[in-house]
Amino acid sequence: MAEYLSPGVYVEEFESGAKPLEGVSTSTAGFIGLASRGPVEGLPQLVTSPADFGRVFGNYLSENAFGSYRYLAYAVNQFFTNGGSRCYVMRVAPSDAKTASNESEEASVLSVQAKNPGAWGNQIRVVAVPASKAKTPIHEAGEGNRYRVKNASGFYPGDIVVFVDGADKQYNRVVSVHDQVIELAEPLSGDVVDTALVPAKSLSTAEFTLSVVYGTESETYEKASLNPEAPNYVEKLAGRSALVDVRVAGAGEGIVAPFAQIAGEGEGPFEILLSGGSDGTKESLSAGDFIGEDFGPGKRTGIQSFIDNDVVSIMAIPGVTDPNVQLSLVAHCENLGSRFAILDLPREATKVQDVLAHRDLFDSSYCALYNPWLQVFDPLDKRNIFIPPSGTIAGIYSRSDTTRGVQKAPANETLRGVVGLDVQYNNGEQDILNPAGVNLIRAFTGQGIRVWGARTCSSNSLWKYINVRRLFIFLEGSIKNGSNWVVFEPNTEQLWARVQRTIDAFLTRVWRDGALAGTSPSEAFYIDIGRSTMTQDDIDNGRLICVIGVAPVKPAEFVVFRITQKTGSE
Template identity: 90%
Template sequence: MAEYLSPGVYVEEFESGAKPLEGVSTSTAGFIGLAARGPVEGLPQLITSPADFGRVYGSYLSENAFGSYRFLAYAVNQFFTNGGSRCFITRVAPSDAKTASNETQKDSVLSIAAKNPGAWGNQIRVVIVPASKAKTPIFEASEGNRYRVKNAAGFYAGDVVVFANGTEKQYNRIVSVHDQVIELAEELKGDVVDTALVPTKVLSTSEFTVNVLYGTESETYEKASLNPEAPNYVEKLISRSNIATVQVLKASDANVAPLEQIAGADAAVFEILLSGGSDGTAASLSAADFIGEDFGPGKRTGIQSFIDNDVVSIMAIPGVTDPNVQLSLVAHCEILGSRFAILDLPREATKVQDVLAHRDLFDSSYCALYNPWLQVFDPLDKRNIFVPPSGTIAGVYSRSDTTRGVQKAPANETLRGVVGLDVQYNNGEQDILNPAGVNLIRAFTGQGIRVWGARTCSSNTLWKYINVRRLFIFIEGSIKNGSSWVVFEPNTEQLWARVQRTIEAFLTRVWRDGALSGTNPSEAFYVEIGRSTMTQDDIDNGRLICVIGVAPVKPAEFVVFRITQKTGSE
């Protein structure tokens, strides 16, 4: 209760009505796979276009080097071609992949390495040139190597400085800086005082500028220092680089210019080339690389890295059909309950019995299988190749969600950028595969290539259709995200009424969008909360229980027109 101490009129605001619930996104995809470059641990990276993918993860991988593991770039390109707008990527690298560095250079002051493993790092050049961040004339020389200067801004204890008197240079090191007095490690020789309007004797800091170059990318870090106490310490500056990392190995305490320490001699420009980077080999890859390791927040790899991401709702590992990896991906989706897995079949599994043998490994409503592989153009080899369908299907999911809504089954949709199929299945073969939960992609005369299936891999007929499971993911995620305000509120009838109004308003909007069946809201859903759903023990233990029932729409999978002959007497 507010305190009222002095007489007057008080105006207060309070909330009593329902709080609007905002629907969560269902069109954001998550991909895992091999790439030419990019981080291999930590949070998945947001990608919003194929060009964005190229900047972060590089170009296409060679078929000779990586075979069926190379399809991440193709899948991402197909995702955007087919209507996707954003995805998150986690890179997997072979265990024998190596990071390019300058380790071959002996007695190096700086240890420079590519940001992440791969042969791409062998193209990195680091160019270092001298620089200075501050300079000032000396007004007075005092005892104890102390010098009063015009402006001490930019000078820090530990900095290497150079006193220039015409062509003569004296290098020194700062011991301390107080007000406008700088104490040096050694006494400067000669007459150092210069009070002229345009001074010719100047005390300057000695730093260097680092240019990191890779292809068309370039990063410049100006006025870097080898002084750990300075805010422009080189390790601090380059820590934000997307190309390279830098570590100072052995900075000298001698009064020597930093660039001379790095280059080993007095030089105007010093260039460092990195080497030793390797993409690794496909033979060293295993299921463990894709499943990933949980080394804690910010250090997770593979599938585990998506634990920290709560935006993704569609998951795929393009071209990787190892049952251990696919089952781990499905388990990940089931545990989180907020995402759906799109699975590929091995390309060689074209016969019905082979397809069914792989299909029988799964029984989950959180995944769907698609076959066959798709023929698309390969920009790398300038020819048509076959790629797994998961990236294309993820784009179809995203497009269908955006244009129609998550309640629409992502089927009977044309595939963009696909010129052919690896296998042409007929009706008889689909009669066997469709009831088993294998979604075929088929070509129809005059109708292009279309997704011709909308079933999950679940044996539970309640969750037979993809759109039903994904609709529940949408509803559950929206209610969870929009109801956090309820936590720690007084568990009373007033709260129950507000919660019920909030959820009913949200579900009414979902029904009006066509996601729920029924001619009115009472037929489409119900929301129960109160003494009918909670006991006194629940209330005493801090539990608020709300029971929600919804009637999802089901796709018209079998359209039957019954035709009879009408006679003239009828």
């Protein structure tokens, strides 16, 4: 309650109307798979183009090295080719993959390690050159080891400094800095005072500049120091590197210039080469690598890393058809209730009975199966190869959501960048697979290659269509995100009326967009909130319960034209 203490006119704002609800995005995909580089734990990385994927996760993997585990790069490329705009990617690495480092150089002051495992780190070059961040003449030599300088800015306790008088150099360490007085660890010899307009003698800090180079990528950390107390400490500067982790293995106790500690007696550029990096082998991969581990925030891997991501609504692990991995992905989507899994079938499962055997492993409305594999061009081997369809289908989901809306079944859509199919199924085979919930991709004369199915893997007929489940994911996510303002508000009739108006306005807009059936909003949905949905016990325990019913549109899966002969006498 506002206080009114002095006479006057008071203007106050208050909210009484409905708050607009904004629909959540349903077109953001999440991919998990092998890559040549990139982080293997923490948050999935945002990727907005194939080139962006290459910068973060490297190029295509070879078939000889990784076989059926190599399809992540192809899937992401197909996702963008088919209309996707953004996705999040989490890399998986074999357990025997190793990180490149300079650990073989036992006497090295700097310990440099590639940011993540892989042979890519063996190509990293780290170059150090001498540098200095501050330079000043000495104006007065005080008592002890104190010297008044022209400008003490840039000098910090613990810094190694060098006093230069022509060809003569004296190294020292800063003990303290106060105003323009610098106290050194040892006294300087000779006449050190120089008050000339253009001084010939100077006291300078001793640092080094570190350059990290990998292919066309380069990072430069200027005027780095080995002094932990300085703001330009090398570990602090290089902490933002996307290529390497730099640690000070052990700076010398004596008064030695940082560059000399790193490079020895040389004065020119000093190069640190990394080695020992390895991509690992496909034999060491297991289902656990893709399922991942939950080591806490920032340390999760595989599927578990997407727990911290609330943007992704489509999930795929391209080419990995291990039932343990796929069932874990489906369980992940069901537990969160905000995302949908696209599953691949094994390439060798081409016969109807083999396809059905794999299909029978699943019963969920949060996933869909697609077959067969697709023929695309391989930029690595310069030939056509077959890849799993999940990345392409994820792009079609995104494209359909953007152009038509999530209520449109992502079927009868052409596949871009696909030149052929591994298997061509006929109508009789689809008559068996379609009711079972296997979505086929088929080639039609004059119509290209199209997705010819829109069913989930659920045995519940209410959730047999992909667009119905994804529409509910959209509605639930939008209402949840847009209703946070309700929490801790007084649970009264006024609040109930505001909530009803808010959701009514949102669902009316959804109905007008064609996502809900009915000729009027009252036929498309209903909202029930108040004493009919809550008891006094609910209110006393802080619960506000709103019951919402919607009538989703269903796809015209079977179009039947009944034709009869009209005779002249009729």
